[in-house]
Amino acid sequence: MNIAALDLNLLLVLHTVLVERSAAAAARRLHVTPSAVSNSLAKLRAQLGDPLVVRSGRGLVPTPRALELAPHLRAAVRELERVVAGSERFDPATTTRSFALALSDAHQICDLPRVARAFAAAMPRAQLRIVSIDHFEAVGGLAGGEVDAAVAPATAPQAGQHAHHLYEEAGVLLVRQGHPAAGKPVTREVWASLRHVDIHLALGRGGIGHRAARAWLAGERLAFDVAVVAPSFLAAAVVAANSDYACGLPRRVAEALAPVLPLTPLALPGPPMAFSIDLVWHERTHLDAGARAFRELVIAALASPRPASKRGRRARA
The missing domain is CATH 3.40.190.10 (Periplasmic binding protein-like II)
Incomplete structure (x- = not known):
């Protein structure tokens, strides 16, 4: 069958029914009504051409076709859960992500050594990619989606951007x-x-x-x-x-x-x-746990206390 015509949420309902062996229990787990579960099963039966589950006493028994689907549905649901929750389980010590930081050659000379040392210690399996200002501009800056953060002279706050004083x-x-x-x-x-x-x-x-x-x-x-x-x-x-x-x-x-x-x-x-020199990043990475850990690493490596006479300046984070 054409998977584009299949409501994938129906497979989640079937997976839950196969785990619970009860439409009522599956409904409670999915926070829907039992009739909604029954309707979803009816649609999936029609699309797959199989009863999938049949009633036996007060429970439901899977058909051979449903038993064939069960391990694949279980693996797919677990993978989706991992992907959706992955940003919250970010582990700097094991991540193999690549992080891109835009630096002028001035910051490459005086700031990069400290960032590289901190990065190697905190994220030993990850990759640090330094991007020139030319490349940064060519790919659309922070909004372009390629660069995680930039070290740059402070400016007035820009829409969709965050900054931290360094x-x-x-x-x-x-x-x-x-x-x-x-x-x-x-x-x-x-x-x-x-x-x-x-x-x-x-x-x-x-x-x-x-x-x-x-x-x-x-x-x-x-x-x-x-x-x-x-x-x-x-x-x-x-x-x-x-x-x-x-x-x-x-x-x-x-x-x-x-x-x-x-x-x-x-x-x-x-x-x-x-x-003033700031670390600047885009709204699209603001809540990502990996990008946040990377920013905290750069800030810890480079930030120095603001002089007392400057403490009235804007604070953005």
């Missing part, structure tokens, strides 16, 4: 060691003489951090003379280390690169750019 970050302006501007305060005149390496992470465009940096520059009334546009923080740092161009990096990235690139920070003419 840490506060600050920007630093770097030039090569021996640069004419190194070792002295950067006045506005010196700033105006600098040419910069700009960074476009997201499909050749500036992302959240880029827009925040431009807003900070506008607020400080600082010009931004772009000489080179690079696709990553690391590329921008390498260019600056081998030229007279300046580049802005998150402080954590600058500290991580300090042992390998001959760069030195400049004293800015105003307060440094400060911004």
Whole structure:
């Protein structure tokens, strides 16, 4: 027969009747009336061409066809129960799931090592997949269904998204060691003489951090003379280390690169750019136990207490 024409709920009724050997007991277990059970059995008999169960005294006795179906129905129901309840029985120690985390190359440099260590300890059989910002944007971001979470500069709450604060970050302006501007305060005149390496992470465009940096520059009334546009923080740092161009990096990235690139920070003419970093995820994974365990792992690996002066900022979780 065509299974598309079969009401699969009828098979659940038959399975329950075969377990209970009573229409009344099956009705109580299914939270329906005995007549509803009888009607379901009548429909299934017509579709399968077999009586399935016959009355014997006060109980029901299965036919050979029903006995043939019984173990398969039992296995199918158990598998469905396992699938439906599986997210509540998530075991980090045994799971083989793959979890995708979107990170810019800056976060790959300064945050990924801690996340990878925590992941290996908590989920030794699972797979951690790191996704670039380019790929993240190309597949539709968090709503695209491929990425479980992203580490990104904080923004206003987005519809269908959740976020948890991880840490506060600050920007630093770097030039090569021996640069004419190194070792002295950067006045506005010196700033105006600098040419910069700009960074476009997201499909050749500036992302959240880029827009925040431009807003900070506008607020400080600082010009931004772009000489080179690079696709990553690391590329921008390498260019600056081998030229007279300046580049802005998150402080954590600058500290991580300090042992390998001959760069030195400049004293800015105003307060440094400060911004918050969040872990962001979509509503579709918010209640999933596995995704929740993964998020908690990332948060535990990266989160630092918010400074007292910042505690009034939005809290989203």
